[in-house]
Amino acid sequence: MFIVIVGCGKLGSTLSKDLSDAGHNITVIDRSAERLESLGSGFNGLSIKGVEYDSGVLREAGITQADYLLSLTNDDNLNITVSLVAKEIFKVPRIIARVNEPEKKSVYSLLGIDTINPTELISYIIKSKLEGGKK
């Protein structure tokens, strides 16, 4: 699969490396060269430095051919903007964005963007561990 990943923080870089190792075709976009370097030499996908929602940057990343776009930055507005551009302008078939502030989830759903909510997931996992440990 061809996947464009936006945001090369902890989540973005870890996932990029994992997916790339699993044999997927990955392009990572981030505005910080420093963060892109964290991918290391083992990463055999493409990394592009630039403003994440800029059409030129996204085109360079090959968005027109992408099967998936994952917007994983730690800025909700940035994720929403990237997702909207991918959805409305480039018609990417599948888009998933990361929710940072749980109360912003309503904005994503209002604009029809699929999300994953790490905070919610982690708190759920911790809760079930705690409760599982009780027995």
Next chain:
Amino acid sequence: MKSIIIGGGKIGYNLLKTLKERGYNVTLVEKDAETCRKIAEEINTDIICGDGTDISVLKDAGILNADIIAAVTGKDEENLVICQIAKKGFDISKSIARINNPKNIGMFRSLGVDQTVCSTEVIANLIEYEFDRDICKIVQTFDRGSMILVEITVNEGNRWLGHYVKDLVLPADCVIASILRADSAVFVRGDTQILLGDTIHMITNRSTFPEIKKLFHNGGMPYARQKK
């Protein structure tokens, strides 16, 4: 008329002041508590300290019965999200976004945010206008260049000097709107004669503008020579 301004920077602050002076009912939403406090000391209006891209904050600001929303923060993605929420969530017909980076104008347009003001472009154009010593220059741009107002100065070398409007050969996509003569407007008819010292205002579009400029390349020779 109820309006909401999001972003209390220089643009938001001055907009708030102007709208207040005109008697509008305005609410300001600003993230930074310190900025909120400063503005509250000076202007007596509703100020909400919060994130303007948060739906509950917008509801507190009265988005449910707002007529106009102006998103004027310093971040383009924030302004875009605010306008999207206003349009899709609250069906507000008039939302205006400030664009900081002119590169993003196309993106706003493709995503259906039609009312935008690009502060950087406006300032750059104003400076360019001052630099431009040509006899033919752009005064105002409407709807991102689909319509522009061009000003033509009539000096001794102008090819139109002494001609009647009905005799002028003009490109298809342009019309003479008015002539400024001795500080008053002349409403142009076919029998209006173009005199020395007139300032002609023309409405045209970006693609026709080079043609008009070319028209005056020779006609404006005395001026052009001075430039070099």
